[in-house]
Amino acid sequence: MNCKRILAVTTREWRGMVRDRLFFAMAFIVPTVLMLTFGYGLSLDVEHSPFAALDYDRTPISRDYLNRFIDSPSFNFKGFLKSERDIYPLLASGKVRAVMIIPAHFQERLLAGRPTAVQTLIDGTFPFRAQTVKGYVIGINNSFNMGEFSRYLSRTAGMTPDRALSYLWPIKTEVRCLYNQNLRSDWSLAPRLMMMVLMICPPFLSAMGVVREKETGAIYNIYSSTITRGEYLIGKLAPYVAVSIFNAGVLWLIATKVFGAPFRGNPLFFFAASILYVICTTGIGLIVSVLVATQVAAALVTFIVTVVPTVFYSGIFVPIGSLGEGGRIVARLLPAMYYTNIVTGCFLKGVGFRVLWSDVVVLAVYSVSLFAIGYLQFHKRPES
Amino acid sequence: MRDKSDKRHAGLFTRGTPLLGRFLVWLRRLRVMTVKELLQFSRDGALILFMVYAFTLDIYLAGSGVKLELSSATMAVHDSDRSSASRELINRFRPPVFDVEGAISRGSEGVRLLDEGKAMVVLDIPPRFEKSLLSGAPTHVQVRLDASNSVLGLFAASYCRRIVESFGLETGLKRLGIDPRQPGRAPQVVNAYRVWFNPNQNNKWFMSIAELLNIITLFAILLPACAMVREKERGTVEQLLVTPLTTFQIMFPKVLAMAAVILAGTTLSLFGVLRYCFDVPIRGSIILFYAVTLLYVFTTAGLGLVISTIARNLGQAGMMAIITYGPMIFLSGAWTPPEAMPHFIRVLMLLSPLHYYIDASYGVLLKGAGLNLLWGSVLGMGTLGAGLFGLGMWRMRRQFQ
Known part of the structure; x- marks a missing residue:
């Protein structure tokens, strides 16, 4: 290892990067733009779901029942339908997400103290949204029933409505949401997005950097020089790691200042862990670069091996516990999950090294092995 | 050789039927250039391998084992x-x-x-x-x-x-002495919900289709953009410019070749993964699905071409592809429902071709919708595509003349 040679490669790489002004600017702009767009746009809150109603009863009680949905912020009422034939085109074109059908004699049966049925048709194209809409329907329906029931009891059994309600609702549920009391989706999303952006951008930079030399043939200068492959790789990747560490800082600022996510952990520990993670993801780029020969392939491969596993197997949307058996194994094999533990731990939970040490160790092992594989697979003597 | 025969044919036909002759030459040039692109693509082994991976295993991974709702x-x-x-x-x-x-x-x-x-x-x-x-x-x-x-x-x-x-x-x-399992005497509303189009709310259907659309988008932006930028980076575009080919004849075959490759991948994925592994129904017309996909690939390729006129090397092109791809995914409406977005973002959504494509492809595959319900999406996509393609052509022409 000759520090002077490493420095020479680093300086050359840095100059090359700075001179390609568009690329250099993009190296900083892309992470920021991704973080901002995803942070603002990727809310999974299901609100204002458009729905329509078909009311065969048209009585005060049926109107009252529907009003509970119309007034709820979870729904956006689009109007009454005239016949059942209107339902399919509305649902199929996605103009409404649910249609509620109230049968005739709705009021009559309720006043007589008998159960009655209402049908809700839900568009299941996006199962997650269907599930949420279903939950809202059940909730609103339950509270309507509770009121109807207590009024009925007070009418027939001579209780006060409050007393009737205490019969029907004897247990209160006190829910405390830890770490994110108001269930703000930007709080929970912003730290995880940091994980995601730092998974996509560093490998892209490093893979493109190495493969560009391979494709243009500039790498033959390296092959024929006295520099060792270790020196070359360290010198070559150092500027990219530096850029990514800087970006990690910017992303942290966006998460805390723009999205207002709380940071409750130890900044020093978090910074160290983030550097480790950036080195690790840069290593992924290195592996890609030894596998492919063209920049097109490098761009696509980096994209595919980083984006999909990060989105699905990192715990960003789906907690690891909810994955299937196979999914859990995939998740354990990827570095993203461990860093997700670290970001949520440091940002929201305020836990430190004592709880997260195992995740840090895994990231370290990961980085070392990625660079070892990259080193062993990178040859100064190409076969052909 | 080819040039000579080109001219001979041209001469032969221009004497008799000038229009037909010119058209045949035009077609021939298009074909030659398309074949050239396909050949170039087929020689990048690693790229093909990963393309197969993306259209099969990647979609399988996304489709299986991912649940967005609460479980366990x-x-x-x-x-x-x-x-x-x-x-x-x-x-x-x-x-x-x-x-x-x-x-x-x-x-x-x-x-x-x-x-x-x-x-x-x-x-x-x-x-x-x-x-x-x-x-x-x-x-x-x-x-x-x-x-x-x-x-x-x-x-x-x-x-x-x-x-x-x-x-x-x-x-x-x-x-109160009422049997909760037989509330025959209790006044209550039983809200029986039925979920249409995906009655069991099978997440695999949603996820695998969403991922297929994402992969198509990724390839449709990157492949044509890279094919164009590569010529610029290596300088081979100069050679193309001195041939009698027009800008359109240089650009369009790249899109054509990549569209063919992407449609092949889509077929592989649609039948090999979606149908075979996840039993995703194809309720509407499969021809309509392919037509919409083709239109979408052209639209998105137009975006790629615009990128290729801005980027000077592949590194820049790749970066710009990421920066357009990310917002496209989130403006598509698959993750965040449009109604939950702020108003100005909903306006921006109209500019995302993926938004139309998602409506159209879920409509055809799961809902069995036909053109009578989807014409709006198809029209929006077509307009956007024509605009992007025009912009790309215009910029390209300006750069080379």
Whole structure:
């Protein structure tokens, strides 16, 4: 290892990067733009779901029942339908997400103290949204029933409505949401997005950097020089790691200042862990670069091996516990999950090294092995 | 050789039927250039390998094992009552939504489990729970949950409330002497919901289609853009410019070749993964699906061409592809429903071709919708595509002349 040679490669790489002004600017702009767009746009809150109603009863009680949905912020009422034939085109074109059908004699049966049925048709194209809409329907329906029931009891059994309600609702549920009391989706999303952006951008930079030399043939200068492959790789990747560490800082600022996510952990520990993670993801780029020969392939491969596993197997949307058996194994094999533990731990939970040490160790092992594989697979003597 | 025969043919035909002759030459040039692109593509072994991976295994990975809703949430119970009522309540927390992992003896242990991520929900049942329930005194249970994922936190909170409420209602009804399983005399609304188009809310259907569309988008932006930028980077575009080819004849074959490759990948994925592994139904016309896909590939390729006129090397092109791809995915409406977005973003959505394509392809595959319902999406996509293609052509022409 000759520090002077490493420095020479680093300086050359840095100059090359700075001179390609568009690329250099993009190296900083892309992470920021991704973080901002995803942070603002990727809310999974299901609100204002458009729905329509078909009311065969048209009585005060049926109107009252529907009003509970119309007034709820979870729904956006689009109007009454005239016949059942209107339902399919509305649902199929996605103009409404649910249609509620109230049968005739709705009021009559309720006043007589008998159960009655209402049908809700839900568009299941996006199962997650269907599930949420279903939950809202059940909730609103339950509270309507509770009121109807207590009024009925007070009418027939001579209780006060409050007393009737205490019969029907004897247990209160006190829910405390830890770490994110108001269930703000930007709080929970912003730290995880940091994980995601730092998974996509560093490998892209490093893979493109190495493969560009391979494709243009500039790498033959390296092959024929006295520099060792270790020196070359360290010198070559150092500027990219530096850029990514800087970006990690910017992303942290966006998460805390723009999205207002709380940071409750130890900044020093978090910074160290983030550097480790950036080195690790840069290593992924290195592996890609030894596998492919063209920049097109490098761009696509980096994209595919980083984006999909990060989105699905990192715990960003789906907690690891909810994955299937196979999914859990995939998740354990990827570095993203461990860093997700670290970001949520440091940002929201305020836990430190004592709880997260195992995740840090895994990231370290990961980085070392990625660079070892990259080193062993990178040859100064190409076969052909 | 080819040039010569070109000219000979041209001469031959221009004498007799000039228009037809020129058209044949035009077609021939298009074909030659398309074949050239396909050949170049087929020689990048690693790229082909990953393309196959993307259209098969990647979509399989995305489709299987990913659930967005709450399932198997680990739960720890701190039961200070240890009565039959408390046990019955605990029994209501069942799989697949909850996974009751075990009992804890102290409240502080719950915090530790939550901190370490070993439990998502901790249920505390107070002492004298059963007694107050039987005597009609109000009582409460406490639920502490890990809300670091706000969506799941919301789900967990509403599930817990619902379970406790219905348990309370049933005990209350029993005290009133009404059988909760036969509420024939109780005035209540039974809201029977039916889910259309995906009755079992099979996430695999949604996820695998979404991922297929994402992959198509990625390739449709990157492949034509890279094919164009590569010529610029290596300088071979100069050679093309001195040939009698027009700008359109240089650009269009790249799109044509990549569209062919992408449609092949789509077929592989549609039948090999979606149909075969996940039983995704194709309820509408498959021809319509392919037509829409083709239109989408052209539209998105137009975007790629615009990128290729801005980028000078592949590194820049790749970066610009990422920066357009990210917002396209989130403006598509697959993840965030349009109605939950701020108004100005909904306007921006009209500029995302993926937004139209998602409506159209889910419409055809799952809903069995035809052109009569989807014409709006198809029209929007076509307009956008024509605009992007025109812009790309215009910029390209300006650069080279």
